[in-house]
Amino acid sequence: MKLQRFKEIALDGTVRQNPTFRLVLGTCPTLALTTAALDCLGMGAAVIFVLVFSNLIISLLRNVIPDKVRIPCFIVIIATFVTIVSMFIEAFAYSLYESLGMYLALIVVNCIILGRAESFASHNPVLDSVCDGLFMGIGFTLSLTLMGIVREVLGKGMLFGVTLWNFKIEFFAKPAGAFLTYALFIAIFNVCYNAVERKLKHKAAHKAAEAERSAESAVAATGEEA
Amino acid sequence: MAEKTQKPVNPALISAVKAVAVLVCICFVCVALLAVCNELMYIDDEERLSRSLGKLFPDGSFSVDNSFNKTPVSKYSANAAYGGKINNVYKGTNGDYVLDSTGGGGYPQGGGKINLYVAISADAKIVSWTIKDKMDQSYADRVPASAGTSWYVGKDISNDLTLEMTGATVQGTATAINNAVNMAGYYARNALGLGENPEAEAQKAVGELLGDEYASYDYTKVNLSDATVDGTKHVADALSSQTDVLSYLFLLTGSDNVFAYVYGVKETLKIVVVKEGEVIAKSDNVQDGDEIITNILANTIYTFTYGSYRAYAVVTNSEDNVYTVAGLKVGSINPTTYVLKVTIEPDTAPDADGKGKVSAIEITVDGWADGDPTAPKSNANKLATGLVGATLENIDTFYNDKVTGKATGATQSANLIRAAVEAALTAFDANTASAN
Numbered sequence: 286m287k288l289q290r291f292k293e294i295a296l297d298g299t300v301r302q303n304p305t306f307r308l309v310l311g312t313c314p315t316l317a318l319t320t321a322a323l324d325c326l327g328m329g330a331a332v333i334f335v336l337v338f339s340n341l342i343i344s345l346l347r348n349v350i351p352d353k354v355r356i357p358c359f360i361v362i363i364a365t366f367v368t369i370v371s372m373f374i375e376a377f378a379y380s381l382y383e384s385l386g387m388y389l390a391l392i393v394v395n396c397i398i399l400g401r402a403e404s405f406a407s408h409n410p411v412l413d414s415v416c417d418g419l420f421m422g423i424g425f426t427l428s429l430t431l432m433g434i435v436r437e438v439l440g441k442g443m444l445f446g447v448t449l450w451n452f453k454i455e456f457f458a459k460p461a462g463a464f465l466t467y468a469l470f471i472a473i474f475n476v477c478y479n480a481v482e483r484k485l486k487h488k489a490a491h492k493a494a495e496a497e498r499s500a501e502s503a504v505a506a507t508g509e510e511a
Numbered sequence: 512m513a514e515k516t517q518k519p520v521n522p523a524l525i526s527a528v529k530a531v532a533v534l535v536c537i538c539f540v541c542v543a544l545l546a547v548c549n550e551l552m553y554i555d556d557e558e559r560l561s562r563s564l565g566k567l568f569p570d571g572s573f574s575v576d577n578s579f580n581k582t583p584v585s586k587y588s589a590n591a592a593y594g595g596k597i598n599n600v601y602k603g604t605n606g607d608y609v610l611d612s613t614g615g616g617g618y619p620q621g622g623g624k625i626n627l628y629v630a631i632s633a634d635a636k637i638v639s640w641t642i643k644d645k646m647d648q649s650y651a652d653r654v655p656a657s658a659g660t661s662w663y664v665g666k667d668i669s670n671d672l673t674l675e676m677t678g679a680t681v682q683g684t685a686t687a688i689n690n691a692v693n694m695a696g697y698y699a700r701n702a703l704g705l706g707e708n709p710e711a712e713a714q715k716a717v718g719e720l721l722g723d724e725y726a727s728y729d730y731t732k733v734n735l736s737d738a739t740v741d742g743t744k745h746v747a748d749a750l751s752s753q754t755d756v757l758s759y760l761f762l763l764t765g766s767d768n769v770f771a772y773v774y775g776v777k778e779t780l781k782i783v784v785v786k787e788g789e790v791i792a793k794s795d796n797v798q799d800g801d802e803i804i805t806n807i808l809a810n811t812i813y814t815f816t817y818g819s820y821r822a823y824a825v826v827t828n829s830e831d832n833v834y835t836v837a838g839l840k841v842g843s844i845n846p847t848t849y850v851l852k853v854t855i856e857p858d859t860a861p862d863a864d865g866k867g868k869v870s871a872i873e874i875t876v877d878g879w880a881d882g883d884p885t886a887p888k889s890n891a892n893k894l895a896t897g898l899v900g901a902t903l904e905n906i907d908t909f910y911n912d913k914v915t916g917k918a919t920g921a922t923q924s925a926n927l928i929r930a931a932v933e934a935a936l937t938a939f940d941a942n943t944a945s946a947n
Binding site: 346349350351353354357358361362364365368369372373375376377379386387 | 526527529530531533534537538541544545548549552554562652
C-alpha cells in the first residue's frame with residue numbers, strides 16, 4: 286500500500302469521515318457510555334478489535350461471499366468477533382465488562398461496523414480494509430474519549446476515575462447532558478473541519494494560480510527571446 | 512440409439528445453493544472459533560462466586576468456610592410466596608452468609624425470575640446483594656448500579672422487606688429482586704436461625720420435639736387472640752396458667768390432627784403436644800401435674816373442616832349434659848366467637864347406642880358482626896335453633912336442610928355455630944363411651 290493511500294485512509298477514519306462527529310454513527314454508546322472516560326477507552330478498544338478483524342475477514346472473503354447473502358454473512362462474522370471480545374473482557378477486565386453492560390453486546394448492531402464492512406471491506410484489498418478498520422476505530426475511540434473527558438470532568442468532577450475537585454454540574458452526567466455535549470462537539474468539530482478545509486482549498490487554489498502565473502510568465506519570456 | 516439430452520441446470524438454483532453453502536460454511540467456522548475461545552476464556556462457578564464476593568464484601572472480609580455444606584435444607588429451599596428458591600448457601604469464616612437466591616414475580620407478567628447473591632450478616636442484617644444472573648430480566652441493567660449497596664442494606668430480615676423502587680420502568684425486575692431478597696431472608700430465618708422470628712422458632716422447636724414422624728405435617732397457627740370462652744375470658748387465658756402464658760397454638764395436619772401448645776419464648780419455651788385429647792409429647796420443663804396440662808385437657812379443642820373453611824371449637828365446661836362451647840373466630844373472617852350452651856340428651860332411637868342428640872341450644876355470646884354480613888342479626892338464632900334434634904350422624908343433613916339463613920350471607924356464623932354444636936356432641940359421645 287502506498288504511503289499516500291495510507292494517509293488518505295487514516296485521515297478519512299479519524300477526521301474526514303469521523304464516525305461520531307461527521308457521520309453521526311454509533312450514537313447509542315456515544316450517548317450512554319460517555320459519563321466515564323475510561324469506559325470510553327474500553328468501548329473504543331472493543332470496537333477497534335471488532336472493526337479490524339471483521340474488515341480483515343470480510344475483505345478476505347469478498348470474492349467468495351455471494352452478493353445475495355452478504356449482509357447475513359457480515360452479521361455472522363461481526364457477531365462472532367463481538368462475542369469473542371465480550372468473552373475476553375468478561376474474563377480479563379470484569380469491572381469494564383460490568384460498566385459497559387449491554388452496550389458491549391450491542392456492538393453487533395453498531396452502524397459503523399456494518400457500514401465499513403458493506404462500503405469498504407467488501408470492495409477493497411485486505412491491507413486497506415484493516416487500516417480502514419483501525420483508523421475508523423481510532424476515530425470513534427478518540428471522539429468517545431473526548432466526550433467522556435468533558436462529561437466526566439463537568440458532570441462528576443473526575444477524570445479517568447480520579448477526583449479532581451468537588452465542583453460538578455450533574456446535568457452533564459445525565460442523558461440530557463449527553464445530547465447537549467454531543468451536539469456541541471458535532472458543531473465545533475464541523476466548524477473547525479470546514480474552516481480547515483476552506484483554508485486548504487484556498488491554499489491549493491492559490492498554489493495553482495501561482496503555478497499558472499509562473500507558467501504564463503515563462504511562456505512570455507520564451508516569446509520575447511524568440 | 513437415442514442420445515441422452517442433458518437438462519440445463521437452472522443458474523438461479525446454482526446461485527442459491529452456493530449462497531446457502533457459503534453462509535453455512537461461515538457459520539461453521541465461526542462456531543468452531545467461538546468454541547475454542549469459550550474453552551480458553553470460560554469462567555467457572557467458583558470464579559463467578561469469587562467475583563461476586565468481591566462486590567458483596569469490597570473489604571475482602573468474607574472468605575468461604577469450606578466445612579459448611581452449601582446445599583440448602585430442602586424443607587426451606589423453595590417458597591411459592593416468593594416464586595423462588597435457594598440454590599446454594601455459603602458461610603463465611605466471619606459468620607456471615609451469602610445466599611444464592613432466585614426470586615420470581617418479575618417481567619414479563621410476573622412470571623420472570625432473577626438470580627441474586629444476597630449477603631446476610633450473623634446479626635440478621637442485609638449486608639449487600641448483587642445480580643448473579645439476570646435470567647429473563649432484560650431491563651436488569653436499568654436497576655441503578657448502586658442498588659446492591661443501598662437497597663435493603665442494613666435492614667433486618669426478621670420480617671419480609673418491601674419494594675425499594677417504585678415506578679413503571681423496571682417494576683417487574685425490582686419485584687423479582689425484592690422476592691429474591693425475601694427468599695434469602697426466609698431461608699436465613701428458618702434454616703439458619705437468623706433474626707427475630709418467635710413464631711418460626713416456636714414452630715421449629717415443636718418440630719424438633721416431635722421428630723421425623725411428624726416432619727411432613729403442615730402447621731396452621733390457631734388464632735385465639737379474639738376468642739372468648741364466656742364473652743370475657745379469652746380461650747388463650749383459659750389454656751394458660753399464672754406463670755405460663757400461651758404464646759402459640761399450632762394445628763399440625765398430616766395423617767391426623769395434632770395440637771401443639773407453646774408457652775413463653777426462647778429459653779423459657781414450654782411445649783405440650785396433644786392428640787385426640789391425650790398428651791403425646793411435652794418439653795422437659797413441663798411436668799405431668801402442671802396447671803397448663805390440666806387447663807389444656809379441660810378445654811379440649813376440636814377442629815372441623817367444612818369445604819375450604821376450617822372451624823375450631825373449645826368445650827370449656829360440661830355440667831348436667833349442658834356443654835359450654837365456644838365456636839372460635841379464626842383469621843380475618845367476619846363473625847367473632849360464638850359461645851353456646853348446648854344441652855344434649857342420650858338419643859332414644861333403637862340403634863343410637865346412647866349417643867348424644869341436641870335437645871336445646873342457647874346462645875350466650877353472640878358473635879354476629881353488625882353490617883357484615885348483610886343478613887339480619889336474628890338469623891344467628893335461627894342458625895342455632897335449626898340444629899336442635901341433630902346427632903353426630905345426621906348433623907350434616909340438619910345443617911343442609913334445616914338451618915336457614917346461612918344462604919343469605921351468614922355462612923361463616925353458621926359454621927362457627929355448627930362447629931360448637933358438633934364439638935359438644937363429640938364430647939358427649941366420648942364421655943358416654945368412657946363411662947361404658
